[in-house]
């Protein structure tokens with residue numbers, strides 16, 4: 001995976017660029033599904049694909065490509081901006097076991 005620092009001003013443009021990279025991965029069949037629920041993305045549900053900071057910026061996560069994961073909209077909004085990916089996965093496991 002490419003590591004690239006996103007500067008403050010270039011952030012949105014770079015974020016779009018990473019979505020375009022994801023589309024290329026989808027087209028070549030290499031993209032992963034949602035990091036959290038495993039939902040698979042295709043060209044038909046691409047609107048459901050979001051990019052999420054695995055370690056939130058609020059928790060000093062870095063704005064680097066390596067800290068960005070694919071998530072579906074539902075998981076992204078449920079995870080919010082406070083939990084890390086690992087914490088959210090633990091929450092999902094506890095819900096599944098309940």
Ligand SMILES: [Zn+2]
Pocket residue numbers: 034035036037038039071072073074075076
């Ligand atoms: Zn999901």
